[in-house]
Amino acid sequence: MDAALKQQIIDILKDHRTMTVATLRPDGWPQATTVGYAHDGLTLYFLCGKDSQKAANLAEDDRVSVTIDRDTDQVMDIKGLSMAAHATRIADPAEGRKAIKLLFSRYPEQKNIPFEAPSAEDVALFRLEPVVISVLDYSKGFAHTDLVTL
Structure with a gap:
């Protein structure tokens, strides 16, 4: 992939904070949901409930599709990303703390979070490695579209 x-x-990753992530349900149907994300280079992180459908789906099949974009009133202004990636549940406590810090740093204007930020042990944290x-x-x-294979 060239530098540009x-x-x-x-x-695009810096300019957005939400993505749609699609996982595969046990019945074979895709399930798409919007989640907040953070990134470190091309690696993405998101969290969800430990007992959520996403976490259960990913325990069975680590493949995800992701879209990141923004609504625009001009068709020719559409810019965004679509990715195929593998999701890995984060088990390492240090990586979990890093992911939580990255996720909550995406909202610097958030002055009063109405709850205490979850610990890495309280949620299911995932690392996405794009393919x-x-x-x-x-x-x-x-x-x-420019297609990049990693």
Whole structure:
């Protein structure tokens, strides 16, 4: 991947705080939900409830699809990412603390969190390692996509 395309991916990751993550349910149907995320380079982190459907789905199949984008009133302004990734539940306490810190640092304007930030032991934390990234940039042409395989 060239440096300019990697920087475009990083910029999109920096400019957004939510993503849609799709997991596979036991019946084979995909389940897509919106979650907050943080990133360290191209590695993404998110959390969910320990007993959530997402956590159960990922315990059975680590494959996810992710989209990151923003609503725009001009079609040719559409920019975003679509990824195929593997999700790993974080078991290492140090990595869990790092992920929690990264996640909550995404909201610096949040003055009063209405609850105490969860500890890594209280939630299911996941690390996503992308395998394929599709970079959508309509400013380069209608439905323009650059495909990156990692």
